[in-house]
Amino acid sequence: MSDTWVDGNGLAGALRELFAVDITTARGTCVGCGTVGPVAGARVYTRAPGVVARCPGCGGVLFRLVRGPDRAWLDLRGVTCLEIQVPDSG
Ligand SMILES: [Zn+2]
16 A cells, blocks of 8 residues: 555445445456456545546556446546446345
8 A cells, every 4th residue: 555545445335335345356347458456446536526446567558437426427438347246145
């Protein structure tokens, strides 16, 4: 960690509001370099109008989250796939 970013666990509260599961354990694939890892492994920058999560491998933007008074905008364009564990439905 550094003084300008925290790890992906810093997204837990903001994303828990949007997703019914803890999304920080989901595994994402970076568009830029193909690194696969948990959302918790991202570098999260919070000194912005929203939060920006960057790839620990290449520094590319994985996603951006902006929260307004009654809605949120989630830009996932830096992630090719997000693998989310869910309870067994069987
Ligand atoms: Zn990357």
